[in-house]
Amino acid sequence: MLGIYIHIPFCRQKCYYCDFYKTLELNLTGAFIKALNNEIRLRSNYLIDNEIKTIYFGGGTPSVLDNRQIIEIVKFLKKNFTVSENAEITLEANPDDLDTKYLNGLRNAGINRLSIGVQSLQERHLRHMNRRHNVKQAVDSVANAAAAGFTNISIDLIYGLPGLTRQQWKSDLNQVFKWPAVHLSAYHITYHKGTVFHDRLINGNLRELSEDESLNQFEILMEETDKAGFEHYEISNFAKNGMYSVHNKSYWTGKEYLGLGPSAHSYNGKSRRWNIGNLEKYIKSVENNKPFSGSEQLGLNDKYNEYILTNLRTKWGVSADIIEKEYGKNNLKYFVGAAEKYISLKKMEKLDDIYLLSREGLFTSDDIIAGLMII
Numbered sequence: 001m002l003g004i005y006i007h008i009p010f011c012r013q014k015c016y017y018c019d020f021y022k023t024l025e026l027n028l029t030g031a032f033i034k035a036l037n038n039e040i041r042l043r044s045n046y047l048i049d050n051e052i053k054t055i056y057f058g059g060g061t062p063s064v065l066d067n068r069q070i071i072e073i074v075k076f077l078k079k080n081f082t083v084s085e086n087a088e089i090t091l092e093a094n095p096d097d098l099d100t101k102y103l104n105g106l107r108n109a110g111i112n113r114l115s116i117g118v119q120s121l122q123e124r125h126l127r128h129m130n131r132r133h134n135v136k137q138a139v140d141s142v143a144n145a146a147a148a149g150f151t152n153i154s155i156d157l158i159y160g161l162p163g164l165t166r167q168q169w170k171s172d173l174n175q176v177f178k179w180p181a182v183h184l185s186a187y188h189i190t191y192h193k194g195t196v197f198h199d200r201l202i203n204g205n206l207r208e209l210s211e212d213e214s215l216n217q218f219e220i221l222m223e224e225t226d227k228a229g230f231e232h233y234e235i236s237n238f239a240k241n242g243m244y245s246v247h248n249k250s251y252w253t254g255k256e257y258l259g260l261g262p263s264a265h266s267y268n269g270k271s272r273r274w275n276i277g278n279l280e281k282y283i284k285s286v287e288n289n290k291p292f293s294g295s296e297q298l299g300l301n302d303k304y305n306e307y308i309l310t311n312l313r314t315k316w317g318v319s320a321d322i323i324e325k326e327y328g329k330n331n332l333k334y335f336v337g338a339a340e341k342y343i344s345l346k347k348m349e350k351l352d353d354i355y356l357l358s359r360e361g362l363f364t365s366d367d368i369i370a371g372l373m374i375i
Contacts, residue, residue: 002047003054003247004077006036007261008062009279012094016130016200017158019192021263021277022060028279032261033069035286037076039260042286044080046258046268052081054247055089057111063093067105074110088113088152088246095141096133103148113152113245114145115185121172125161130196146180152243154183159221160214161189162206169217170224177228182243186221187236188214215363222359233315235357235365252310267306271297304331305373312369317356331374338372 010029011022055077057070065073070091077083090113091106098116106114118138120126126134133141145153155176159169176184191198191208200206209217222232230238234252237245251257259266263277273295276282285292298306304327311318324332339355342348347361347368361368 002050002052002255003056003250003257004047004052004081005056005058005247005257005259005264006062006073007259007264007275008057008059008065009262010059010064011061012064013130013132014196016128016196017189017192019190019195020060023279025279026064028283029065029069031283032279033072035283036073036261038286039292040076040080043258043260043266046266047081047256050082050256052077052083053087054250055083055087056247057089057091059092061094061097061117062091063097063102067102067109070106070111071109090115090154090245090247092117093141094133095138098141098144100144100148103144103150107149112150113154114150115154115156115245116141116145117156118176119156119158120161120164121175122164122168125164125168128161128163129158142179142181151180151182153179153181154185154245155179155181157184157186158189159186159217160209162208164209164217166213166216166220170220173221173224173228177224177230182240183245184225184230184238185236185245186238188218218363222362231315235313235362249314252314253316254307254310271295300327301331301374303327304335308335308372309369312355312357312372313365315356317351317354320353320355334374335372342368342371 007021009021009023009032010026011024012026014022014024055074074089089111091111092115094117098114116138119129119131121135121138123135142153142155157172157176189197191201197206201208225232225238230240231242232238233244234248237248256268257266259273259275262275262279262282264275266273273293275293276285282292284290304323307323307327308318318335320332320336323335339348339350342361343350347358347364349356349358357365357368
C-alpha cells in the first residue's frame with residue numbers, strides 16, 4: 001500500500017507552536033503549483049508499478065488553496081500515477097476555511113477525508129497559540145463538513161498547553177465526541193526551537209505545565225477516548241469503528257511513500273529522500289532542472305531503527321520474527337536483550353513474538369524507543 005504526501009507550505013498566519021516549514025508568501029501559490037506539477041512528473045517513477053492507495057495534503061495550511069488549484073493537483077497526480085479508485089485522499093484544513101461552498105468544491109476535487117485543525121475549544125488558548133479561528137468557527141466547520149457529505153472527519157487537538165486545566169481538556173474532548181468525527185489526533189504541546197512558544201519559554205514569559213500535570217492530561221485522553229468508543233491505535237491517534245488514517249498507518253508500518261513539495265520526505269524501503277525546505281529555492285531549482293533534494297541509502301541498522309521507531313508507536317507493535325527475517329539475528333538478539341529491561345519495568349509487554357508498549361510505557365515512549373535503537 002503506497003502513498004503520496006504533498007506539503008502545501010502556505011499559511012495566512014503562523015501559529016506560535018508550529019515548527020513545520022511554512023511561508024506567508026501567498027502570492028507564490030501559482031508558481032508553487034507549477035513547480036509541484038513538474039516535480040510530480042519528475043518523480044513519477046519513484047514508486048514503480050504500484051497502485052497509490054493514499055494521497056495526503058499536509059502543511060502548512062492546505063485549505064488556503066482554492067478548489068481549482070486542488071483539482072489541478074489531483075488531476076495531475078492521476079495523470080502521472082495509478083491512483084486507486086477508492087484511494088483515501090486527505091486534506092488538512094483550518095476551521096475558518098470550511099464554508100459550504102469550499103467543502104462542496106473539495107468533494108468535487110475528490111477529497112474524501114478531512115483533518116480539521118481545531119487544536120482547542122477554549123478561546124483563550126486559541127488566541128494564545130495565534131490560531132486564526134474561534135470556537136464557533138470550529139463547531140461550524142464540522143457541521144458544515146458533515147452537511148456537505150464528508151463521513152471521514154478527523155479532529156486535531158493539543159493538550160499540555162500552558163494554563164490548560166484538566167477540566168478544560170476533558171470538556172474539549174467530550175465536545176468533540178458529540179461531533180460526527182470518526183478520528184482524533186491529540187498531541188502534547190512541544191516547544192520546538194525557533195518557534196514563538198520556545199522563545200517565550202526560554203525568556204520566562206511562558207510557564208510550562210508540570211510533568212505530572214501533562215501525564216494526568218494524557219491519562220484523561222486515554223480514559224475519555226475509551227469511554228467514547230475510540231480505539232487507541234497509535235500513541236497520538238484514536239479511531240472509531242476502525243476508521244484509522246490509512247495514510248499514516250501505512251507510514252507507521254513501513255510502507256513506501258513519496259513526498260512532494262518543499263521540505264517533504266520520501267521513503268522507498270532502500271533510501272530516504274528529502275526536499276529543500278525553502279519555497280523560493282524549491283521553485284527555482286525545479287524550474288531550472290537543478291537538484292532540490294538530498295538523499296541517503298539506508299543500511300541494515302538504519303532500517304532496523306526505522307522499524308522500531310515507527311511500529312512500536314502502534315497497537316500492532318514490533319515482531320521478533322520480522323526483525324530476524326529483515327534485519328538479521330544480531331539485531332534480533334540486541335532487541336530482545338534491550339526489551340527485557342522494559343518488560344521487567346512493566347513498560348513493555350510480549351505477546352507471542354509481538355512486543356508492545358504497555359499503558360505505562362506509553363508515557364515514556366520516546367525514551368523506550370531510543371533505548372531499543374542501535375546507535
